[in-house]
Amino acid sequence: MSQTLKLAVIRGDGIGPEVVDEALKVLHAVADGELDVQETPFSLGADRFLATGDILTDADTAALAEHDAILLGAVGGDPRDPRLAGGIIERGLLLKLRFAFDHYVNLRPTKVHAAVGSPLSDPGVVDFVVVREGTEGPYVGNGGAIRVDTPHEIATEVSINTAHGVERVVRYAFDLAMRRPRRHLTLVHKTNVLVHAGSLWQRTVAAVAVEYPDVTVDYQHVDAVTIHMVREPSRFDVIVTDNLFGDIITDLAGAISGGIGLAASGNLNPDATFPSMFEPVHGSAPDIAGQQLADPTAAVLSVALLLDHVGRADLAAVVTRAVESDLADRGTTRRSTAEIGDAIAGAAVAARTTTA
Amino acid sequence: MSQTLKLAVIRGDGIGPEVVDEALKVLHAVADGELDVQETPFSLGADRFLATGDILTDADTAALAEHDAILLGAVGGDPRDPRLAGGIIERGLLLKLRFAFDHYVNLRPTKVHAAVGSPLSDPGVVDFVVVREGTEGPYVGNGGAIRVDTPHEIATEVSINTAHGVERVVRYAFDLAMRRPRRHLTLVHKTNVLVHAGSLWQRTVAAVAVEYPDVTVDYQHVDAVTIHMVREPSRFDVIVTDNLFGDIITDLAGAISGGIGLAASGNLNPDATFPSMFEPVHGSAPDIAGQQLADPTAAVLSVALLLDHVGRADLAAVVTRAVESDLADRGTTRRSTAEIGDAIAGAAVAARTTTA
Ligand SMILES: CC(C)[C@H](C(=O)O)[C@@H](O)C(=O)O
Ligand SMILES: CC(C)[C@H](C(=O)O)[C@@H](O)C(=O)O
Numbered sequence: 001m002s003q004t005l006k007l008a009v010i011r012g013d014g015i016g017p018e019v020v021d022e023a024l025k026v027l028h029a030v031a032d033g034e035l036d037v038q039e040t041p042f043s044l045g046a047d048r049f050l051a052t053g054d055i056l057t058d059a060d061t062a063a064l065a066e067h068d069a070i071l072l073g074a075v076g077g078d079p080r081d082p083r084l085a086g087g088i089i090e091r092g093l094l095l096k097l098r099f100a101f102d103h104y105v106n107l108r109p110t111k112v113h114a115a116v117g118s119p120l121s122d123p124g125v126v127d128f129v130v131v132r133e134g135t136e137g138p139y140v141g142n143g144g145a146i147r148v149d150t151p152h153e154i155a156t157e158v159s160i161n162t163a164h165g166v167e168r169v170v171r172y173a174f175d176l177a178m179r180r181p182r183r184h185l186t187l188v189h190k191t192n193v194l195v196h197a198g199s200l201w202q203r204t205v206a207a208v209a210v211e212y213p214d215v216t217v218d219y220q221h222v223d224a225v226t227i228h229m230v231r232e233p234s235r236f237d238v239i240v241t242d243n244l245f246g247d248i249i250t251d252l253a254g255a256i257s258g259g260i261g262l263a264a265s266g267n268l269n270p271d272a273t274f275p276s277m278f279e280p281v282h283g284s285a286p287d288i289a290g291q292q293l294a295d296p297t298a299a300v301l302s303v304a305l306l307l308d309h310v311g312r313a314d315l316a317a318v319v320t321r322a323v324e325s326d327l328a329d330r331g332t333t334r335r336s337t338a339e340i341g342d343a344i345a346g347a348a349v350a351a352r353t354t355t356a
Numbered sequence: 357m358s359q360t361l362k363l364a365v366i367r368g369d370g371i372g373p374e375v376v377d378e379a380l381k382v383l384h385a386v387a388d389g390e391l392d393v394q395e396t397p398f399s400l401g402a403d404r405f406l407a408t409g410d411i412l413t414d415a416d417t418a419a420l421a422e423h424d425a426i427l428l429g430a431v432g433g434d435p436r437d438p439r440l441a442g443g444i445i446e447r448g449l450l451l452k453l454r455f456a457f458d459h460y461v462n463l464r465p466t467k468v469h470a471a472v473g474s475p476l477s478d479p480g481v482v483d484f485v486v487v488r489e490g491t492e493g494p495y496v497g498n499g500g501a502i503r504v505d506t507p508h509e510i511a512t513e514v515s516i517n518t519a520h521g522v523e524r525v526v527r528y529a530f531d532l533a534m535r536r537p538r539r540h541l542t543l544v545h546k547t548n549v550l551v552h553a554g555s556l557w558q559r560t561v562a563a564v565a566v567e568y569p570d571v572t573v574d575y576q577h578v579d580a581v582t583i584h585m586v587r588e589p590s591r592f593d594v595i596v597t598d599n600l601f602g603d604i605i606t607d608l609a610g611a612i613s614g615g616i617g618l619a620a621s622g623n624l625n626p627d628a629t630f631p632s633m634f635e636p637v638h639g640s641a642p643d644i645a646g647q648q649l650a651d652p653t654a655a656v657l658s659v660a661l662l663l664d665h666v667g668r669a670d671l672a673a674v675v676t677r678a679v680e681s682d683l684a685d686r687g688t689t690r691r692s693t694a695e696i697g698d699a700i701a702g703a704a705v706a707a708r709t710t711t712a
Contacts (some may be wrong), residue, residue: 010643038583047369059485086548086555087546087548087551090548091548119477119587121475121476121477122475138515139549141551143551143552145552145555149559150519151523152520153517153519153556154517154518155517157517157550157552158513159512159513159514160510160514161510162510163507191443192443192446193446193447193451194494196499197499199511203505208427222603222604223604225611226604227606227616228609229611230611231611245662247546247549248582250579252583252608255583260583271429326365327540337373
């Protein structure tokens with residue numbers, strides 16, 4: 001009798017639907033006979049907002065909450081459309097779900113795959129994970145402005161950091177470091193300028209570290225970490241950091257590895273009070289939408305993170321191996337989104353057979 | 357009759373004194389007969405603080421204010437020394453001077469020199485300048501914490517952005533873009549999350565752009581800009597950005613170009629109400645201090661920015677050419693800090709003779 005997975009699917013905007021279709025293709029290939037995947041589609045994103053004026057209703061949130069996990073392609077319409085200005089979809093949907101479902105861990109692994117290479121001429125062995133805080137920092141929406149559109153305008157943005165919020169993500173990062181061979185943790189912040197938030201992060205890491213004597217710990221300022229990521233990315237194992245710093249350095253991590261087309265992410269609620277949400281790091285890329293030009297690999301690898309999160313590390317490993325074998329086989333001919341999905345799904349079936 | 361330059365010199369900590377000595381050597385080589393350099397040394401930094409308890413007194417600030425410009429090596433002692441925790445020297449000296457002297461433009465040029473190369477396998481022609489705001493944003497020191505060291509601790513950091521502060525730095529960036537062949541300006545922010553500050557920056561750039569029809573303008577989120585800096589840095593010309601984003605992306609810019617050992621910066625008060633301050637982007641690197649291992653090139657290039665700022669673009673060009681010829685001549689033998697300084701000073705004398 002196979003386990004049931006109630007999966008909410010937000011295909012979203014732009015290239016979102018295309019990459020999600022391939023991710024689901026791979027999911028079904030590995031799930032067959034192992035996992036009973038019950039999908040519920042949710043039409044959310046810029047198109048729905050422009051048609052109905054709704055971004056995410058309370059009913060949407062309640063319905064999403066009934067699922068074991070959420071798979072999201074990408075959201076966001078044409079950036080030049082004034083009706084979508086100021087990140088209204090990103091904040092009203094993506095960030096709203098991260099906050100509503102208390103996704104306090106935003107997990108973003110980075111690997112340089114030998115077959116794909118890197119824009120760095122000598123990257124070394126790159127295999128690290130960024131644990132980005134997902135519910136605090138400058139993302140809380142706690143800013144304002146007075147005298148707008150006058151020469152006396154003042155606009156503020158407030159970063160909020162709590163002992164509760166910092167400690168739980170730091171603990172997650174230490175637990176993760178313990179499960180990895182190198183057992184190394186790097187805290188990234190800007191403690192020499194953001195002294196109050198920085199001090200809270202630093203004291204929390206120091207306090208939790210006492211419980212994890214096997215994990216070595218170091219610290220880097222967010223500016224300096226960009227240098228090391230370019231010059232010696234192999235030094236990193238687990239990085240734990242604030243919401244905004246994590247946003248910035250994970251795009252950089254994508255760039256120095258195989259590119260943002262391979263970067264997967266999980267918005268996790270490790271307590272499982274709410275469903276976790278899995279999405280490629282890339283955006284909706286409306287300029288190439290509907291043309292089968294997008295690489296679905298990041299969406300497929302997000303499915304691997306999803307499987308791992310719902311307790312099927314075995315199936316996650318099949319997906320990862322299938323992606324790796326597809327990357328190794330990539331020639332120079334450009335394949336369509338669906339062709340890449342087919343190839344990975346095929347490799348997944350083959351990998352399952354080999355293992356069985 | 358030569359012009360007088362009243363120069364305040366803060367050699368500072370770690371490798372600061374070594375690199376400043378070479379920068380002054382080059383300055384004297386180009387100034388000879390052209391500029392009467394009158395130096396005043398200021399002993400400021402971690403050593404002075406540890407000895408006296410003072411970081412920067414009102415008398416220090418008043419005395420510095422009497423100068424035409426400030427040359428600073430690097431400040432900051434051993435990061436493991438608990439007496440120096442929380443960036444006390446960086447904030448009490450470097451940031452205090454930036455704020456006291458209203459250094460609202462932090463100018464940071466980036467070039468990939470053919471002879472030096474880049475960790476990127478294919479950087480292309482890289483020649484851009486980051487105009488980082490220097491007196492606002494999350495650097496204002498407007499944060500706090502309650503219930504410190506309890507499970508209920510809350511720490512905040514406030515980013516403050518004013519129409520006045522944003523407009524003046526944006527204008528500077530447009531003026532700079534007009535003086536460069538490509539006349540392109542990129543605003544970097546995170547307008548989809550930091551909506552109030554982001555909107556102020558975006559509206560200001562749009563409003564000022566009307567006065568500069570010859571400058572093309574685009575916008576990138578701070579996360580996405582890291583991708584472009586790694587994958588296609590040649591696309592950038594002038595970047596204007598907030599204090600914190602500028603801090604992060606200029607270290608990245610240093611990394612993708614010749615390294616932080618070549619990155620110069622000017623903390624400018626363009627109104628000349630107060631002296632501007634010139635410093636290498638690198639820190640004090642206490643671990644290699646006093647060993648003649650540091651590359652003084654960033655300090656020397658900071659002197660070029662200084663000469664340009666005091667109206668001697670001709671002498672600045674001599675310094676830049678001397679550095680370029682030295683970079684082209686660099687073999688594989690490791691030279692001491694002083695040997696590099698001697699070589700650049702020699703090249704500067706030769707360059708002057710050629711030009712004369
Ligand atoms: C779209 C945007 C709000 C989002 C973020 O800043 O978190 C994105 O950049 C990401 O990294 O998931
Ligand atoms: C030392 C530190 C306070 C400083 C900053 O953050 O501005 C440094 O990183 C820089 O870029 O000049």
